[in-house]
Amino acid sequence: MIKAVRGTRDLLPPDTELWNFVERKVREVFARYNYHEIRTPVFESTELFARGVGEETDIVSKEMFTWEDGERFSKAKLREAWLRENKDRVFIDEMDQVLVAGFAPIDLAVYPTDGSRVDRPLIELISLRPQATEADVSALIDASKRLVTERGGMLALKAPLLRIVTPAGARSVNSTEVEITQLAGHFFESVQPLTLRPENTAGVVRAYIEHEMGRSGLLQKLYYIGPQFRRERPQKGRYRQFYQIGAEVIGPPSAGSELPIRDAEVLDMLIALLHAVGLTGWTLYLNSVGCVHCRPAYNQALREALAGVKDQMCGDCQRRAETNPLRVLDCKVPADQPIIEKLPKIADYLDEGCREHFAQVRAMLDTLEVPYQVNERMVRGLDYYTRTTFEFTHGELGSQSAVLGGGRYDGLSEQIGGPKAPGIGFAIGEDRLVLALQAQQQQALAPLKAFIIPLGTGMNRHALKLARQLRAERVTVDVSDEGFRLKKSFETAEKLGATFAILVGGNEVEADAFAVKRLKSGEQTTVSRAELLEYLEG
Ligand code: AMP
Numbered sequence: 001m002i003k004a005v006r007g008t009r010d011l012l013p014p015d016t017e018l019w020n021f022v023e024r025k026v027r028e029v030f031a032r033y034n035y036h037e038i039r040t041p042v043f044e045s046t047e048l049f050a051r052g053v054g055e056e057t058d059i060v061s062k063e064m065f066t067w068e069d070g071e072r073f074s075k076a077k078l079r080e081a082w083l084r085e086n087k088d089r090v091f092i093d094e095m096d097q098v099l100v101a102g103f104a105p106i107d108l109a110v111y112p113t114d115g116s117r118v119d120r121p122l123i124e125l126i127s128l129r130p131q132a133t134e135a136d137v138s139a140l141i142d143a144s145k146r147l148v149t150e151r152g153g154m155l156a157l158k159a160p161l162l163r164i165v166t167p168a169g170a171r172s173v174n175s176t177e178v179e180i181t182q183l184a185g186h187f188f189e190s191v192q193p194l195t196l197r198p199e200n201t202a203g204v205v206r207a208y209i210e211h212e213m214g215r216s217g218l219l220q221k222l223y224y225i226g227p228q229f230r231r232e233r234p235q236k237g238r239y240r241q242f243y244q245i246g247a248e249v250i251g252p253p254s255a256g257s258e259l260p261i262r263d264a265e266v267l268d269m270l271i272a273l274l275h276a277v278g279l280t281g282w283t284l285y286l287n288s289v290g291c292v293h294c295r296p297a298y299n300q301a302l303r304e305a306l307a308g309v310k311d312q313m314c315g316d317c318q319r320r321a322e323t324n325p326l327r328v329l330d331c332k333v334p335a336d337q338p339i340i341e342k343l344p345k346i347a348d349y350l351d352e353g354c355r356e357h358f359a360q361v362r363a364m365l366d367t368l369e370v371p372y373q374v375n376e377r378m379v380r381g382l383d384y385y386t387r388t389t390f391e392f393t394h395g396e397l398g399s400q401s402a403v404l405g406g407g408r409y410d411g412l413s414e415q416i417g418g419p420k421a422p423g424i425g426f427a428i429g430e431d432r433l434v435l436a437l438q439a440q441q442q443q444a445l446a447p448l449k450a451f452i453i454p455l456g457t458g459m460n461r462h463a464l465k466l467a468r469q470l471r472a473e474r475v476t477v478d479v480s481d482e483g484f485r486l487k488k489s490f491e492t493a494e495k496l497g498a499t500f501a502i503l504v505g506g507n508e509v510e511a512d513a514f515a516v517k518r519l520k521s522g523e524q525t526t527v528s529r530a531e532l533l534e535y536l537e538g
Helices: 015-032 046-052 058-062 075-085 094-100 134-151 201-210 260-277 295-307 315-323 325-330 334-341 352-367 430-439 460-472 486-495 506-511 529-537
Strands: 043-045 066-068 090-092 108-112 122-128 157-167 178-183 193-196 220-229 241-250 282-288 386-394 402-408 423-429 450-454 477-479 500-504 513-518 524-528
Touching: 015 220, 015 241, 015 260, 015 430, 043 046, 043 201, 046 058, 046 193, 046 201, 075 108, 075 122, 075 157, 075 178, 090 094, 094 108, 094 134, 122 134, 134 157, 134 178, 201 220, 201 241, 201 423, 241 260, 241 430, 260 282, 260 352, 260 386, 260 402, 260 423, 282 352, 295 315, 295 325, 315 325, 325 334, 352 386, 402 430, 423 430, 450 460, 450 486, 460 477, 460 500, 460 529, 486 500, 500 506, 506 513, 513 529, 524 529
Parallel strands: 122 157, 157 178, 450 477, 450 500
Antiparallel strands: 043 193, 066 193, 090 108, 108 122, 220 241, 241 423, 282 386, 386 402, 402 423, 500 513, 513 524
């Protein structure tokens, strides 16, 4: 049996209902904050993540699904190989290459190396192709005819041989008019390294730059919902394909993209969303990781503090202590934790601007009565963060307790070659949000209210009509089939967790009143069509 790959999973009904419920709420709530959806590709050039997320992060250094994109036929390599192989027999005159250049698919015109100039007419017109199809053959014949007509006077032409050269093993037709030569060797070049996106902020900022979204001078408030990919060790709440719901506010500084109100508004929106989906029991951790001006002093302090202790730390930390000391704080190795606890704290190194920014964000959160805890160790595992960073955790999630994380990234756009465009955003782990909701046993979904059971031939259509009427009133119902025995229909109704069973038989249709059974108590009443909705909701 072929199974889903380790770390990936199928999302099946009824779980998908909860996913859809969450996504519906996301769209509702985000729209109220004036966010609009953006969809970026699931793969991007590897360089985007290396430069954006950071080479030293776990994500980039260990967890990306990266590949060299296919291979492209390289005409240059094939040309070089063919000339090398035939150098004793033929040579090319660069002047004449110019004369044949407009006659695609002719790539080369070659002369014999022996004989005088007069006796040295062109001997071959060559087309370098990844394969030799009928179309390639006739294109070469056509081109050679045009060449003779248009350039015959300028070229020393004397019925040259037509040749198509392809890599060995390429598809090839037989031809009497064109000679087909296959060369052994590697005539392909890799196009570019690509990576399945491990996160979506870098992609959104890339799109912002590419489409010059800052030109309006307004803030861009963008959100996305989609899969992300990281080669992590799979466990509950940690997958290799997982889903993130994220949002980004980004724009030129003149639009106010750097201001603390944006940070507070983003957090306020998150809380509104968590409230809308019914998640309770979360904790918000907040920190400021400084900016390009104050970070160097902190990095230096970390380096100095690490110099004496790094030998006792894990291999990754020993390397990071040199290359990117901030990333030491992400380390999860238990033995390293007591050492990390004693390292200098970022709060003591924030410059005036960062300190003031953070104070203002906190003051606004206080006014909005948002509960949070400052966690000075929380630097989050991506290099692009500046100033405010945050994370929401949920107790029901066990070791993978982070439901969402985010922060400011004031330098990211410039880092990947764009204009100055400060921003702040977050990503919710949708898998974990759904797990937390399930764990909380919050029945966020409308449960099945009624199972409609058609009784006897010709009753299906009446049952469907009743179902349509109730569904139009936003009642969740499902329908059995007139061919099923009543016992089977009742069993199905119970399995589906329906509150009521509604019988639709000939008598009911005639009286326009239905036998309604409350499945838990077994109590049964006849209710008219007009009173049905009120009865079910009552
Ligand atoms: P990050 O992009 O690392 O800041 O992660 C943001 C959120 O995505 C985390 O708080 C998690 O909820 C979720 N997340 C990250 N990695 C995974 C994963 N491998 N599986 C499931 N959820 C994840």
